[in-house]
Amino acid sequence: MMQQTKFELYESLKSIFLHIDNHEKSFLARYDLNIPRFYVLMHVEKNPGINYIELSDLLLCTKSNTTRVVRGMQKDGLINRENDPSDRRSYRLTLTKAGRDLFKRVYPDYKMLVDGLMSKLDKAKLEDYLKASSEIENTLTPDGAEPITG
Numbered sequence: 001m002m003q004q005t006k007f008e009l010y011e012s013l014k015s016i017f018l019h020i021d022n023h024e025k026s027f028l029a030r031y032d033l034n035i036p037r038f039y040v041l042m043h044v045e046k047n048p049g050i051n052y053i054e055l056s057d058l059l060l061c062t063k064s065n066t067t068r069v070v071r072g073m074q075k076d077g078l079i080n081r082e083n084d085p086s087d088r089r090s091y092r093l094t095l096t097k098a099g100r101d102l103f104k105r106v107y108p109d110y111k112m113l114v115d116g117l118m119s120k121l122d123k124a125k126l127e128d129y130l131k132a133s134s135e136i137e138n139t140l141t142p143d144g145a146e147p148i149t150g
Contacts, residue, residue, distance in 0.1 A: 013136070020117075027113050031106050036061075036069045037078075038110070041095065041103045044079065049092040051084065078102065 021035070028038050036059065043058045044050055050058075056066040070093065073079040078099035084090040095103065118126065 023113065023117060027110065028106070031102065033102075033106065036065075037073060038106065040066075040069055040073060041078065041099060042107070044093050044095050045100065045103045045107075048094045051090050051092060055093065073099070 024035055024038075028034060031038075033041075039059055040055065043055055047054070047058075052063050052066055052070070055070075056063045059066055070079055070081065074081055077096055080094045080096055081091045082094070084092050121129070
């Protein structure tokens with residue numbers, strides 16, 4: 001019985017993720033963005049001067065994947081990459097004016113999307129879900145890693 005419950009919860013979490021993922025993909029396509037590019041914009045906007053390793057940690061992906069996404073965004077004029085003056089082997093990332101302008105166009109609408117999706121849930125249930133999801137996230141986060149935060 002417990003094994004079945006674990007499997008059902010796991011399948012439910014995957015289903016929730018896929019629903020959210022589909023909503024985000026559909027929304028971001030209107031801005032000619034995909035999910036990785038949007039999250040790079042968001043994290044670099046919130047953390048100007050962030051390096052590849054820090055950004056990879058926030059994106060939960062490898063440095064090589066982060067590098068690939070950032071290079072494409074550099075080519076499209078959305079990201080600046082500059083040598084870190086304190087460590088010449090490292091780069092600091094910032095948004096270009098075009099990158100900031102795009103983020104400022106997308107982010108308010110993104111917040112409205114999230115608010116619209118979450119407003120379908122009762123406030124008391126939201127608090128219960130948040131507590132349960134935080135517990136699940138902390139349980140699934142590898143030892144020593146920081147839990148994901150927006």
